[in-house]
Amino acid sequence: METVMPYTTKIPNTETHNAVRDTDARHHLHPFTDTQALNRKGARVITRAEGVHVWDSDGNQLIDGMAGLWCVNLGYGRQELINAAHEQMQVLPYYNTFFQSTHSPVTSLAQAIADITPGDLNRIFFANSGSEAIDTIIRMVRHYWTLKGKPYRKLLIARENAYHGSTLGGASLGGMPHMHGQCAPLLPGIHCIRQPYWYGEADGLSEDEFGLIRARELEEKLLEVGPDNVAAFVGEPIQGAGGVIVPPRTYWPEIQRICRKYDVLLVADEVICGFGRTGQWFGSQTFDFQPDIMSMAKGLSSGYMPISAVAVGDRIADTLIESGDDFSHGFTYSGHPVAAAVALENIRILQDERIIESVASDIGPYFQARLRDTLSEHPLCGHIEGTGLIAGLALVKDRKTRTFFDEDVGTLCRDECTNNGLIARACGNRMVLSPPLVISRTEVDEMVDRLRVALDRTYARVGGISAA
Numbered sequence: 004m005e006t007v008m009p010y011t012t013k014i015p016n017t018e019t020h021n022a023v024r025d026t027d028a029r030h031h032l033h034p035f036t037d038t039q040a041l042n043r044k045g046a047r048v049i050t051r052a053e054g055v056h057v058w059d060s061d062g063n064q065l066i067d068g069m070a071g072l073w074c075v076n077l078g079y080g081r082q083e084l085i086n087a088a089h090e091q092m093q094v095l096p097y098y099n100t101f102f103q104s105t106h107s108p109v110t111s112l113a114q115a116i117a118d119i120t121p122g123d124l125n126r127i128f129f130a131n132s133g134s135e136a137i138d139t140i141i142r143m144v145r146h147y148w149t150l151k152g153k154p155y156r157k158l159l160i161a162r163e164n165a166y167h168g169s170t171l172g173g174a175s176l177g178g179m180p181h182m183h184g185q186c187a188p189l190l191p192g193i194h195c196i197r198q199p200y201w202y203g204e205a206d207g208l209s210e211d212e213f214g215l216i217r218a219r220e221l222e223e224k225l226l227e228v229g230p231d232n233v234a235a236f237v238g239e240p241i242q243g244a245g246g247v248i249v250p251p252r253t254y255w256p257e258i259q260r261i262c263r264k265y266d267v268l269l270v271a272d273e274v275i276c277g278f279g280r281t282g283q284w285f286g287s288q289t290f291d292f293q294p295d296i297m298s299m300a301k302g303l304s305s306g307y308m309p310i311s312a313v314a315v316g317d318r319i320a321d322t323l324i325e326s327g328d329d330f331s332h333g334f335t336y337s338g339h340p341v342a343a344a345v346a347l348e349n350i351r352i353l354q355d356e357r358i359i360e361s362v363a364s365d366i367g368p369y370f371q372a373r374l375r376d377t378l379s380e381h382p383l384c385g386h387i388e389g390t391g392l393i394a395g396l397a398l399v400k401d402r403k404t405r406t407f408f409d410e411d412v413g414t415l416c417r418d419e420c421t422n423n424g425l426i427a428r429a430c431g432n433r434m435v436l437s438p439p440l441v442i443s444r445t446e447v448d449e450m451v452d453r454l455r456v457a458l459d460r461t462y463a464r465v466g467g468i469s470a471a
């Protein structure tokens with residue numbers, strides 16, 4: 004007989020931490036984790052969080068340079084979000100939106116999203132995760148073309164090294180080979196073009212030239228598969244999990260031009276870029292294109308509740324509505340009232356405290372400048388790219404020749420960050436940061452300094468002579 008661990012928010016002593024780790028090892032399968040490796044060292048037990056910091060059960064305070072998983076945009080411990088959940092639970096903890104019912108948290112949130120999204124994205128479909136939002140879009144655009152009398156328009160085009168979630172639809176649409184390997188056979192009808200990764204793949208071309216060339220791969224692909232067979236092109240404005248790949252300025256307007264030319268729907272996966280990350284409400288605004296439909300999740304509730312949404316342009320929504328038939332798709336928790344109430348309060352705070360304006364004109368530029376001033380001459384740093392409060396740094400063996408390491412230097416550096424009180428993430432040979440939008444200048448300084456120390460230590464471990 005095993006003892007059942009009581010649920011606890013306060014972990015009183017080391018014995019209990021070890022019990023949590025043991026139970027974790029016995030019963031918990033973690034997402035995206037090598038469980039054997041994890042169990043050898045034991046999971047880090049996170050006990051509490053406040054502002055931009057989290058604490059672990061060993062008493063370490065860490066700066067959360069990743070805002071959880073790119074989502075805690077307002078930081079931890081916002082009492083207004085807690086109250087919104089608490090109050091909504093007392094009034095109506097759950098009701099579905101399937102059978103001709105609605106409630107005010109979901110209608111208010113739908114209106115708020117319609118107001119902040121650009122263009123004619125006036126109707127909102129709710130789900131619980133980014134992956135579900137992406138699956139919703141796959142189903143919706145395919146159904147749209149059937150309703151338009153073009154049932155042959157079913158193909159989707161996406162990109163290498165894109166991340167669109169982990170359901171079968173999301174994993175198939177994404178361009179992550181390791182995920183494809185494990186979930187094959189993939190969803191049929193998906194084609195892939197190369198990513199606009201200038202630093203890693205441009206081979207001497209200017210950023211502008213390279214952006215156009217990679218965008219024009221969409222046109223080549225359309226002509227190859229037949230433009231009339233294609234439902235939509237899907238992309239993240241900035242690829243997040245791919246390592247924060249910021250496209251050249253020329254890229255998205257050219258993608259938009261090609262989509263319009265061949266009447267292919269343009270889908271923005273705004274799960275990371277949405278809600279202020281790039282200094283505008285949505286990444287598509289920062290990169291100057293107008294999607295026909297967009298997914299959002301993570302920052303929508305600052306991660307306090309699971310909720311996602313698909314903002315649908317009039318062209319698609321009107322067609323669905325005028326069909327006079329069910330769109331046979333939805334989730335038990337679509338438009339969950341508690342999640343909706345929290346998301347609504349999250350949007351109110353972003354607006355009232357002018358947080359996105361500050362990402363655009365104050366803390367975002369400060370963060371980008373501090374990163375470059377402190378790190379761009381570091382022997383491991385090939386290139387820094389980013390905008391607003393998202394950034395990626397390429398780790399290289401040789402700065403002159405842009406040679407990457409054979410060994411997994413990202414994981415080394417990630418571990419050195421953690422050891423030095425910073426949660427950063429490694430995506431292959433790139434380090435990425437995406438802190439809460441409410442981070443202060445002092446906290447940015449501290450974050451960047453901790454990253455510098457981690458880079459020095461990583462450099463020493465791969466045989467370089469540390470500057471420190």
Ligand SMILES: *Cc1c(COP(=O)(O)O)cnc(C)c1O
Nearest residue numbers: 132133134166167168272274275
């Ligand atoms: C995280 C992410 C998803 C998937 O969201 P989940 O909530 O994990 O299902 C989809 N698209 C992008 C761009 C993401 O970053």
